[in-house]
Each structure stands twice: as C-alpha cells, then as structure tokens.
Amino acid sequence: MPEQSLSRRNFLWAVGATGGAGTMFAAMGALGLAPTAVAASRFQPPSASDFHLQGRAAGSVVILGGGVAGLISAYELGKAGYRVTVLEPRDRTGGRVLTVRGGDELTDLRGFHQRAAFRRGQYMNAGAARLAQWMVTLDYCRELRVPIEVFTNANADAYMHLRPMPAGQPVRYRTAKADTYGYMSELLAKATDQGALDAELTADDKEILTGFLTDFGDLGDRYEYNGSTRRGFTTWPGEVGVPGVARADVPSVSDVIASGVGWYFSFENGFDQAMPMFQPVGGMDMLPRALTRAIGAERVKLGCRVTALTQAATGVTVTYSDAAGRSRSLTADYAIATMPPQLLVKLTHNLGADVVAALSAAQPVSAGKLGLEYRSRWWETDHRIYGGITWTDTEITQIWHPSYDYLGERGVLIGYYQFGETADRYAAMPPKERETTAVGLGERIYGAKYRTELASSFSVPWSQVPHVEGAWHHLSGHSPQSPVFTPLAEPAGRVFFAGDWLSNMPSWQHGAILSARKAVxxxxxRALAAR
Amino acid sequence: MPEQSLSRRNFLWAVGATGGAGTMFAAMGALGLAPTAVAASRFQPPSASDFHLQGRAAGSVVILGGGVAGLISAYELGKAGYRVTVLEPRDRTGGRVLTVRGGDELTDLRGFHQRAAFRRGQYMNAGAARLAQWMVTLDYCRELRVPIEVFTNANADAYMHLRPMPAGQPVRYRTAKADTYGYMSELLAKATDQGALDAELTADDKEILTGFLTDFGDLGDRYEYNGSTRRGFTTWPGEVGVPGVARADVPSVSDVIASGVGWYFSFENGFDQAMPMFQPVGGMDMLPRALTRAIGAERVKLGCRVTALTQAATGVTVTYSDAAGRSRSLTADYAIATMPPQLLVKLTHNLGADVVAALSAAQPVSAGKLGLEYRSRWWETDHRIYGGITWTDTEITQIWHPSYDYLGERGVLIGYYQFGETADRYAAMPPKERETTAVGLGERIYGAKYRTELASSFSVPWSQVPHVEGAWHHLSGHSPQSPVFTPLAEPAGRVFFAGDWLSNMPSWQHGAILSARKAVxxxxxRALAAR
Structure with missing residues (x-):
C-alpha cells in the first residue's frame, strides 16, 4: 500500500494523495463496488444540430470561475451555440494553471506584494506543471494547436540529499538507484540461491530469476553487489587513456537501507507520474490562453467577483462586482459553478443544505512553489543536469531544473515545492525570507553558485492567493463517488458544478476537464429535455 | 555481469557492447590497472596565440573524413589558425550522424537505390540518435547554438512484446515493470520476514527494508503482490462515477519470470542510456551542419575519395579523386585520418606494420534502421504513446516513436533497430521487402494501422553504406588502452588518428569528439615543438 509510505515522507503524502485515492477507487472498480466505468473518450460534445433538429435555440449559461473547468465548460458549450459568460475574479484566466513571467504581480491575502523580475522568455509554472500521456488535457492541446515538449520528471543526474545518508553528502539519483537495486538484487538472489523461496518458486523460476537479478543489480561473483557503472563516473569514459573512473564510494547495504533513499524510486513508476511527462511550450498557461481565445475574450469577464447565486424556476441570477467595483447582476438559463468549493459555499445562495454539506466536505490543501531565476545555467554547465527533480528531506522537499531553454543563458529553477504545514510556514514568511531560507538549504546541495548566481525570485503560496485559497482539496475521507457528492455530481436544478476536486483526479487538469465535460x-x- | 544477459538478448548484445566495455575499463581504472584518468574538461584547445608567442604561424592539416571526428578536428584546429582541408567522399558531412529527409538518396553497395519520400519537416536519425547529459557533445551544441530537446529513451506506455508472454499479447512497459518490481519485492520481503537473510541484515535493516519493499512493490497484506495502479488502467480515473478500472490481468510470478521481461529494465539504468537523453531540434545532423559552417564550407571538400596517403620527413601527401572524378593530390604539414579503420587500412600508404596491425584489430559491426512515415500519428491518438521505445524479441527488436512534432499530422517511426546477423539478413533484402517484413511484425503489436496508415519508408543498412561500411567497431577483444593501439593513439609521425572506435565510447559522438581532441x-x- 502506498499509504504506508505516505506517512513516512512528507513529499509523498501530498503528491501521493492522488495516487492513493486512485488506488482505492480503482480497487473498488475492479471489485465491482464502484459505478461501472465509462471510457473518457465516449464524451459526445453538445452540438448546435441537437437544437436545430428540435427547431429550437441553445440557451444561456453563466460560468463562475475561469480556471480550466470553467474554460472547458464555456468552450464546449460555445461550440454548440450556447451563449456563455465566464465570470473570473482575477485578472487572468487559468486559475491554478498559472505561469509567472516578468512583470506579473501577486498581492497575497497577507498583503505580501511581489512583482516578478524574470527576464523575457523565462517563466515558472507556479501551479499545474506536467501532463501524462493518457490525460485528456493533451487532446485539447492537439485540438487548439498548443505545442508540447517533454517535462523531465526524473533525472538520473539530479541529486538526492537525505540527512541519514553516509557523510551527509548529496548523491546522484543514478548512484542511489544503482545501490538500491544492486543490494535488493543481491539479497534476493542469495535468498533464492540458498533455497529460502523454494515454497514460492520452481527450479526453473529460480534459475531464470537469479540470472535476471544478476543483470538487474549488475552483480558480481556469488551474487555480490560491488558497485556498477550505472552509479556514474568521477571521470567519464573518453579518449584512449581515459577509460573512465567509476564512482568508488559504494556504501554498505545497511547504509543504503538506513538512508531511506529507496522510498523515492516509486514516484517515477506512479500511474500519474511515470515518464515521459509533457508541458506546453512556453508555459502551462498556453492552454487556458488558447481556450480563452477560442471561447472569445468578450465572453470572459475578468475582475468580476461573484457574491450571490440564486436559482429560480426559470433561470439563475448571479450578482457580482465588476472590474470597476460596480455591483451587477446577470440572469441565465443555467449556471456552472467552478469556484473553489470553500469559497463557493460562502456566497449568498439558495442551493440548499445538501449542496452546502457536499461543498463543505472538500477542504483545501496548502502547497507552495518558489521560482529562482539565475544569471547562468550553472546546473547544466557545472553539474550537467538538464531538467528533472532533485529530492531532499529538508523542508524545500524538491528542486526542479527547468525543462525548457536548455543551453540558454539564464534559467528559472523551482527552489521548493512543498506541502501542508511546511507550505503554511513558508507562506507566513515575507517573500524575501522564503527566498533566503530556501537558497540556504539549496546551497548545501549545489554549492555557492546557488546563492551567488541568483538574479531574482517569485513565490506562490497557494493558500494565500486571492480567489483561490488552496492548492487542491481533500474530500474529508469521502470517495468522489460518495452519495455526499451526488447533489454536485448529479444536480437537480439549474446549477451545475465542476472542478478537479469533483473528480477522481484531484489537482490535475485531467480531472477538471472531465468534471467539466460531465457538467456540460x-x-x-437538461436543456434539450426542457420545454 | 551484464555480459551474461548479453548472450540472452540479441538487442542487448549490440547496445551493451559499449556498456560492457565501459564496465571493464572502468573497473580497470578503479583498480589502478589503467592509465590515470584525465578529466575531459581539461582539454586546452589550440590557440593562435600559442604560435604568435613563438613568432611563427600555424601549419596546414589535411583531414581524411568529414564525420564528427574529422569535423571536430578541423573546427578546433581552425580556431587556432591552422589551414585545414577536410576530404569527405560522400555528398554531405556527418558520417554516421545521418538525418534522412524527403529527397535524400542512398545507393548501397549492393546497388539497392532509395529516395526518401518523407513530407517536409519529417525525418529519421538513421545513425546517431541520442545524447546523454554528461557527454561532451552537448558542449558543442551550446557553443554552436544548436538547440536541443528531450529524446525519450524509455516510455511507460510503450509496449513490450515477447513471445513467452502469457497469451502472447503485448503489454505496456509500465505494466510489465510493475509486475516485475512487485514480485521481486514480494519475494524479498517474504524471505527477509522469514529470517532467510538474518546473516546479512540487522533487525533494524529488516524492518526498514520490508517497509521499503512494501512501497516499492506496492504490496498488500502479508507482502503479497496483487497488482498495482502502476500497471495502468483499462479505464483511467476521470469524473465522478469513473474511478478508473485498473488492469486486472495480473500474471503469476512464474509467468513473469518466464516471460523474460525483466531483462529489459536495466537498459534505462545504463550509464550511457539513463533518462533524460537529448537530440538536436530538427535532426541530429544539425551539429555536423553547424560544425561545417563554422569550419567554412570552402575548407570541406565533398565527393573526394582518398586513395593514397604518404608520409615524408617534411609533410604528408594525400592522393584523392575529386567530385568530378579527377585525380588530385594535396600536401600538408600533418594529416588526421578519421576514416573507418577497415577502409583506411586499404589505402596505398606507408604507415608501417604496427599501424596496419592496429587498424586491422578494429572490425566493423552491422546495424540497420528503418524509418516508416505514417499519414497520421495513430500511436499518439489511439495508443497514447508520445515518444519512446517498444521492445520485442522478434527480429525488428525495437520500434521508436518520434520524440518530435508531437500532436502533429504525420510522423516517422523507427520500424527496426537491429544488429549483427539480423541486420545483415535485412541488408540483403531489397528495401521494399525490408519494409513489408518489418511492418508485418509491427502489425502484431499495433494492429492494422501499422500497415494501412503507412506512407513511405527508408532503410539504412550501415554495413552497405558506401565509404562507411559498418555501424561501429569492436576491437577484437582489446581494450582501447592496449599497446596494440599505441601507434594510433600516440603516433610518432605526421599522421594522427581519430574516431569513436579509437576511444572508450565507441559508437558515440562523445567518443569521436574526445578522440579528435586528443589527436588535435x-x-x-608536435607543431609547436617542430623547428
């Protein structure tokens, strides 16, 4: 069970929240306990001809929130001829699909103000940052001609820096992995060879298995692991006279086990994290930007904060303050509410107690990212790391090397990606202090250039971002299929609900998109059946 | 020892030839048996000022062969003011760094003629195709402003298709890996728990290890492996009501062991193959093209086939036939010979018996690649595979999905990458038969579109390419550090030698480049010391 390890590793707790839930629900599905699965590809987008055949026109829809769920709702309804209006309180669409570039500003709920000083062409994806091949998000990239490139999620040459490691020195990911796989293979080969698994394995199994383990662990005589070229070299093989010097500092099996490094290798095998992953070229917000253009910018009203939502027999009325601060109202045939549930529940509304109970079950989770722009790409030239993640058990948790603009002049590292209580603590620091603290921890791994080459930074504490107030949500122990959420997933009135949190892939655009398609x-x- | 598995897997034999040699020489280095390693970064490029300080001018150098070793030699010498002439028999530079685009032609030594019909923007890298982060090749991409992008070397969603697999059906890479790691973890956890490894492990070790294995294998109660979401889903998790259906067809431990699938997972951990890997944007030949421009196209003479090389006390004379077929000769102060050793040795020359013995020790190895251009990227839309390698134990060995132009209209798959005797057999087929045979085998994995969507193909049998006549070389059991090669690696006269085969990274541009830098x-x- 991944759940066991989640309690051991803060970073896995948050990242794995998705994987853990997926595991549970998938198992329910396999056991026949969950509703019958419907292939995602079965989505039939609404079509204008559906109405034409009836001799009628499509209705009007107001959409609360211009994140991915809201934009997909508007885009799919717009194609069918619905008159859509998206009300978005922030000054841009995309929600947590947030790409920060030079000049972008953030004043958070504590009043901390930041203005990004990133050089032109440099950016950080402060929220959503990766796409798996199977995710429906890629289909919209194709449809809207948003080019993609690989996001490197695991890098053999990135570092692992765990405090229990021998000598406390960072090691390369490939080195730690070779040692882990090497000793795992040695131990299993010895146990097999000594007959300890004769109850489980036939003689043929044993012969093939020990052969495989010798290869998988790069074992020597008598199944001993004595290091491997897979650990990397202190001098890489080159011209004649330079055969290469393999890293010779092979730790003992007890040191490898005690270091805790092994727990980090499951991440790259996760159903949602396995390589290759992808990102839109130029920033993750290229997709919401393309969606906004396709919807029609005039239908997307920025700076509009909804304050009330009233459902009646004939329509839905939304009250909001516009970008100039004037109070306005808008009545439409239907509404789709895609706001964060903890903010939606605070509106003046008449949605009823069941809806309130469902919205209240979704509780925000904190996360934060720090972008560090450097004057040089010293991690490429000095450390020969091109993209990918360095893991540490300090509170910065992860350092991401940029998966774009390789060989370029400058670059933006993600200096932390942290969750829960750690994220809350950093959110309470002034931005400069977040930078200083994180840079001090990163310097232990990378050396002085981590500090001396720094040009500027920008940090996003998601719990403190106005109109968002969280990174993603947990459902208070409920499955999304729980009857608690039926009033949102299968609503009776004119108000529909969508969001990644109302799906089986919380925190992923894939979940937001499929949730929106369900609402649509x-x-x-309902519109076709109405008279 | 990887060598054991090499004999079991044809594909690993050839790919692993490098890894195996690296292992051996690295071990020699670690044991102090090999010459002291010199860091590759210590290269001091020759400088014009070296001569200015002496009040002298740089000399002239004729370079035989316009592959990477020849181009790097010319580029580095040219920067220092040497008058360089590169003689290249083919109609382009780059050698085995060959990118095939629409209109490119090949008439091989058997007389088979092909003309590539690939659509504009589509290409195949028929030779060199990937770069690791640590390789010096990337430094030249930076210096010459050749943009790079990720080459996906392992893909969780690509297929594995091995004949011993249960039901003979292809499985996803992630599925096979989850089962292999799952059972490996189950067996080791059980053996550990039952005390079989008490001689190797302390009580603390055992507790941490079984915890790690439970995570690494995604094990359930009593350390049983019963499948995992890491295997993938038949219906991926989506909106409320679609929790996802995990793949339920978990094979038995004996089936997994007997399938032989485990041997394939070491590849992605190889010191030269671990992810991420890279490729120049637009084709691998962007680097030799940039080098050729930097050298000056007028110094690179195409269509010039060298026939004789004569060393004298005062210089080196090269006889060649030029692009018009006229016999010419050229005398320079020095020569660098970068031709394939089995062709170089056939020239009329006076290099001596030791040089002949050394050149004769390098024997060419066969390999071949087939490019298949498709009218649609059905592997992306239907199979959701974006880049990466499908493995099979049939003679096509590997299928590569393109790591560029994702979401595009068309694409070029590599339909086989095969070695040795298999490559020789395909080389003997007319190109159309290679295509038909390979497509028939690929269709078993991917279904009818593998045949029906095909637009055109182009195949390169390296043993039959004029002036190349091989994919790479083995050294007849010698280490590159063997005294056999001293006459080439540390020559006494005016003729120097370079090539990937004369390095510890045969078949890689990294080896060719470092070999060239050593010759330079x-x-x-020698030039500075001469009077």
Whole structure:
C-alpha cells in the first residue's frame, strides 16, 4: 500500500494523495463496488444540430470561475451555440494553471506584494506543471494547436540529499538507484540461491530469476553487489587513456537501507507520474490562453467577483462586482459553478443544505512553489543536469531544473515545492525570507553558485492567493463517488458544478476537464429535455 | 555481469557492447590497472596565440573524413589558425550522424537505390540518435547554438512484446515493470520476514527494508503482490462515477519470470542510456551542419575519395579523386585520418606494420534502421504513446516513436533497430521487402494501422553504406588502452588518428569528439615543438 509510505515522507503524502485515492477507487472498480466505468473518450460534445433538429435555440449559461473547468465548460458549450459568460475574479484566466513571467504581480491575502523580475522568455509554472500521456488535457492541446515538449520528471543526474545518508553528502539519483537495486538484487538472489523461496518458486523460476537479478543489480561473483557503472563516473569514459573512473564510494547495504533513499524510486513508476511527462511550450498557461481565445475574450469577464447565486424556476441570477467595483447582476438559463468549493459555499445562495454539506466536505490543501531565476545555467554547465527533480528531506522537499531553454543563458529553477504545514510556514514568511531560507538549504546541495548566481525570485503560496485559497482539496475521507457528492455530481436544478476536486483526479487538469465535460453533458441533456 | 544477459538478448548484445566495455575499463581504472584518468574538461584547445608567442604561424592539416571526428578536428584546429582541408567522399558531412529527409538518396553497395519520400519537416536519425547529459557533445551544441530537446529513451506506455508472454499479447512497459518490481519485492520481503537473510541484515535493516519493499512493490497484506495502479488502467480515473478500472490481468510470478521481461529494465539504468537523453531540434545532423559552417564550407571538400596517403620527413601527401572524378593530390604539414579503420587500412600508404596491425584489430559491426512515415500519428491518438521505445524479441527488436512534432499530422517511426546477423539478413533484402517484413511484425503489436496508415519508408543498412561500411567497431577483444593501439593513439609521425572506435565510447559522438581532441592536442604539441 502506498499509504504506508505516505506517512513516512512528507513529499509523498501530498503528491501521493492522488495516487492513493486512485488506488482505492480503482480497487473498488475492479471489485465491482464502484459505478461501472465509462471510457473518457465516449464524451459526445453538445452540438448546435441537437437544437436545430428540435427547431429550437441553445440557451444561456453563466460560468463562475475561469480556471480550466470553467474554460472547458464555456468552450464546449460555445461550440454548440450556447451563449456563455465566464465570470473570473482575477485578472487572468487559468486559475491554478498559472505561469509567472516578468512583470506579473501577486498581492497575497497577507498583503505580501511581489512583482516578478524574470527576464523575457523565462517563466515558472507556479501551479499545474506536467501532463501524462493518457490525460485528456493533451487532446485539447492537439485540438487548439498548443505545442508540447517533454517535462523531465526524473533525472538520473539530479541529486538526492537525505540527512541519514553516509557523510551527509548529496548523491546522484543514478548512484542511489544503482545501490538500491544492486543490494535488493543481491539479497534476493542469495535468498533464492540458498533455497529460502523454494515454497514460492520452481527450479526453473529460480534459475531464470537469479540470472535476471544478476543483470538487474549488475552483480558480481556469488551474487555480490560491488558497485556498477550505472552509479556514474568521477571521470567519464573518453579518449584512449581515459577509460573512465567509476564512482568508488559504494556504501554498505545497511547504509543504503538506513538512508531511506529507496522510498523515492516509486514516484517515477506512479500511474500519474511515470515518464515521459509533457508541458506546453512556453508555459502551462498556453492552454487556458488558447481556450480563452477560442471561447472569445468578450465572453470572459475578468475582475468580476461573484457574491450571490440564486436559482429560480426559470433561470439563475448571479450578482457580482465588476472590474470597476460596480455591483451587477446577470440572469441565465443555467449556471456552472467552478469556484473553489470553500469559497463557493460562502456566497449568498439558495442551493440548499445538501449542496452546502457536499461543498463543505472538500477542504483545501496548502502547497507552495518558489521560482529562482539565475544569471547562468550553472546546473547544466557545472553539474550537467538538464531538467528533472532533485529530492531532499529538508523542508524545500524538491528542486526542479527547468525543462525548457536548455543551453540558454539564464534559467528559472523551482527552489521548493512543498506541502501542508511546511507550505503554511513558508507562506507566513515575507517573500524575501522564503527566498533566503530556501537558497540556504539549496546551497548545501549545489554549492555557492546557488546563492551567488541568483538574479531574482517569485513565490506562490497557494493558500494565500486571492480567489483561490488552496492548492487542491481533500474530500474529508469521502470517495468522489460518495452519495455526499451526488447533489454536485448529479444536480437537480439549474446549477451545475465542476472542478478537479469533483473528480477522481484531484489537482490535475485531467480531472477538471472531465468534471467539466460531465457538467456540460448533464446541462445539455437538461436543456434539450426542457420545454 | 551484464555480459551474461548479453548472450540472452540479441538487442542487448549490440547496445551493451559499449556498456560492457565501459564496465571493464572502468573497473580497470578503479583498480589502478589503467592509465590515470584525465578529466575531459581539461582539454586546452589550440590557440593562435600559442604560435604568435613563438613568432611563427600555424601549419596546414589535411583531414581524411568529414564525420564528427574529422569535423571536430578541423573546427578546433581552425580556431587556432591552422589551414585545414577536410576530404569527405560522400555528398554531405556527418558520417554516421545521418538525418534522412524527403529527397535524400542512398545507393548501397549492393546497388539497392532509395529516395526518401518523407513530407517536409519529417525525418529519421538513421545513425546517431541520442545524447546523454554528461557527454561532451552537448558542449558543442551550446557553443554552436544548436538547440536541443528531450529524446525519450524509455516510455511507460510503450509496449513490450515477447513471445513467452502469457497469451502472447503485448503489454505496456509500465505494466510489465510493475509486475516485475512487485514480485521481486514480494519475494524479498517474504524471505527477509522469514529470517532467510538474518546473516546479512540487522533487525533494524529488516524492518526498514520490508517497509521499503512494501512501497516499492506496492504490496498488500502479508507482502503479497496483487497488482498495482502502476500497471495502468483499462479505464483511467476521470469524473465522478469513473474511478478508473485498473488492469486486472495480473500474471503469476512464474509467468513473469518466464516471460523474460525483466531483462529489459536495466537498459534505462545504463550509464550511457539513463533518462533524460537529448537530440538536436530538427535532426541530429544539425551539429555536423553547424560544425561545417563554422569550419567554412570552402575548407570541406565533398565527393573526394582518398586513395593514397604518404608520409615524408617534411609533410604528408594525400592522393584523392575529386567530385568530378579527377585525380588530385594535396600536401600538408600533418594529416588526421578519421576514416573507418577497415577502409583506411586499404589505402596505398606507408604507415608501417604496427599501424596496419592496429587498424586491422578494429572490425566493423552491422546495424540497420528503418524509418516508416505514417499519414497520421495513430500511436499518439489511439495508443497514447508520445515518444519512446517498444521492445520485442522478434527480429525488428525495437520500434521508436518520434520524440518530435508531437500532436502533429504525420510522423516517422523507427520500424527496426537491429544488429549483427539480423541486420545483415535485412541488408540483403531489397528495401521494399525490408519494409513489408518489418511492418508485418509491427502489425502484431499495433494492429492494422501499422500497415494501412503507412506512407513511405527508408532503410539504412550501415554495413552497405558506401565509404562507411559498418555501424561501429569492436576491437577484437582489446581494450582501447592496449599497446596494440599505441601507434594510433600516440603516433610518432605526421599522421594522427581519430574516431569513436579509437576511444572508450565507441559508437558515440562523445567518443569521436574526445578522440579528435586528443589527436588535435598531440598534433598541436608536435607543431609547436617542430623547428
């Protein structure tokens, strides 16, 4: 069970929250306990011809929130001829699909103000940052001609820096992995060879297995692990006379086990994290930007903060303050609410107690990212790391090397990606202090250039971002399939609900998109049936 | 020892030839048996000022062969003011760094003629195709402003198709890996728990290890492996009501062991193959093209086939036939010979018996690649595979999905990458038969579109390419550090030698480049010392 390890590793707790939930629900599905699965590709987008066949016109829809769920809702409804209006309180669409570039500003709920000083062409994806091949998000990239490139999620030459490691020195990911796989293979080969698994394995199994383990662990005589070229070299093989010097500092099996390094290798095998991953070229917000253009910018009203939502027999009325601060109202045939549930529940509304109970079950989780712009790409030239993640058990948790602009002049590292209580603590620091603290911890891994080459930084504490107030949500122990959420997933009235949190892939655009498509499908069926 | 598995897996034999040699020489280095290693970064490029300080001018150098070793030699010498002439028999530079685009032609030694019909923007890298982060090749990409992008070397969603697999059906790479790691973890956890490894492990070790294995294998109660979400889903998690259906067809431990699938997972941990890998944007030949421009196209003479090389006390004379077929000769102060050793040895020359013995020790190895251009990227839309390698134990060995132009209209798969005797057999087929045979085998994995969507193909049998006649070389059991090669690595006269085969990284541009830098360094030292 991944859940066991989650309690051991703060970073896995948050990242794995998704994987853990997926595991549980998938198992329910396999056991027949969950509703019958419907292939995602079965989505039938609403079509204008659906109405034409009836001799009627599509209705109007107001959409609360211009994040991915709201934009996909508006885009799919717009294609069918619905008159859509998106109300977005912030000055841009995309929600947590946030790409920060030079000039971008953030004043958070504590009043901390930042203005990004990143050089032109440099950016950080402060929220959503990666796409798996199977995710529906890629289909919208294709449809809207948003080019993609590889996001490197695991890098053999990035570092692992765990305090229990021998000598406390960072080691390369490939080195730690070779040692872990090497000793695992040695131990299993010895146990097999000595007959300890004769109850489990046939003689044929044993012969093939020990052969495989010798290869998988790069074992020597008598199944001993004595290091491997897979650990890397202190001098890499080159011209004649330079055969290469393999790293010789092979730790003992007890040191490898005690270091805790092994727990980090499951991440790259996760159903949602396995390589290759992808990102839009130029920033993750290229997709919400393309969606906004496709919807029509005039239908997307920025700076509009909704304060009330009233459902009646004939329509839905939304009250909001516009970008100039004037109070306005808008009535439409239907509404799709894609706001964060903890903010939606605070509106003046008449959605009823069941809806309130469902919205209240979704509780925000904190996370934060720090972008560090450097004057040189010293991690490429000095450390020969091109993209990928360095892991540490200090509170910065992860350092991401940029997966774009390789060989370029400058670059933006992600200096931390942290969760829960750690993220809350950093969110309470002034931005400069976040930078100083994180840079001090990173310097232990990378040396002085981590400090001396720094040009500027920008940090996003998601719990403190106005109109967002969280990184993602947990459902208070409920499955998304729980009856608690039926009033949101299968609503009875004119108000529909969508968001990544209302899906089986919370925190992923994939979940937001499929949630939106479900809402759109329900709304469209209702509109066609209405008289 | 990787060598054991090499004999079991044809594909690993050839790919691993490098890894195996590296292992051996690295071990020699670690044991102090090999010459002291010199860091590759210590290269001091020759400088014009070296001569100015002496009040002299740089000399002239004729370079035989316009592959990477020849181009790097010319580039580095040219920067220092040497008058360089590169003689290249083919109609382009780059040698085995060959990118095939629409309109490119090949008439091989058997007389088979092909003309590539690839659509504009589509290409195949028929030879060199990937770069590791630590390789010096990337430094030249930086210096010459050749942009790079990720080459996906392992893909969780690509297929493995081995004949011993249960039901003979292809499985996803992630599925096979989850089962292999799952059972490996189960067996080791059980053996550990039952005390079979008490001689190797302390009580603390055992507790941490079984915890790690539970995570690494995604094990359930009593350390049983019962499948995992890491295997992937038949229906991926989506909106509420679609929790996802995990793949349920978990094979038995004996089936997994007997399938032989485990041997394939070491590849992605190899010191030269671990992810991420890279490629120049637009084709691998962007680097030799940039080098050729930097050298000056007028100094690179195409279509010039060398027939004789004569060393005298005062210089080196090269006889060659030029692009018009006229016999010419050229005398320079020095020569660098970068031709394939089995062709170089056939020239009329006076290099002596020791040089002949050394050149004769390098024997060419066969390999071949097939490019298949498709009218649609059905592997992306239907199989959701974006880049990476499908492995099979049939003679096509590997299928590569393109790591560029994702989401595009068309794409070029590599339909086989095969070695040795298999490559020789395909080389003997007419190109159309290679295509038909390979497509028939690929269709078993991917279904009908593998045949019906095919637009055109182009195949390169390296043993049959004029003036190349091989994919790479083995050294007849010698280490590159063997005294056999001293006459080439530390030559006494005016002729120097370079090539990937004369390095500890045969078949890699990294080896060719460092070999060339060594030759340039020796030559420059000789030139400065000469009177």
């Amino acid at each position: 499908t329900l709304l469209h069926g | 360094t020796l030559l420059h030292g």
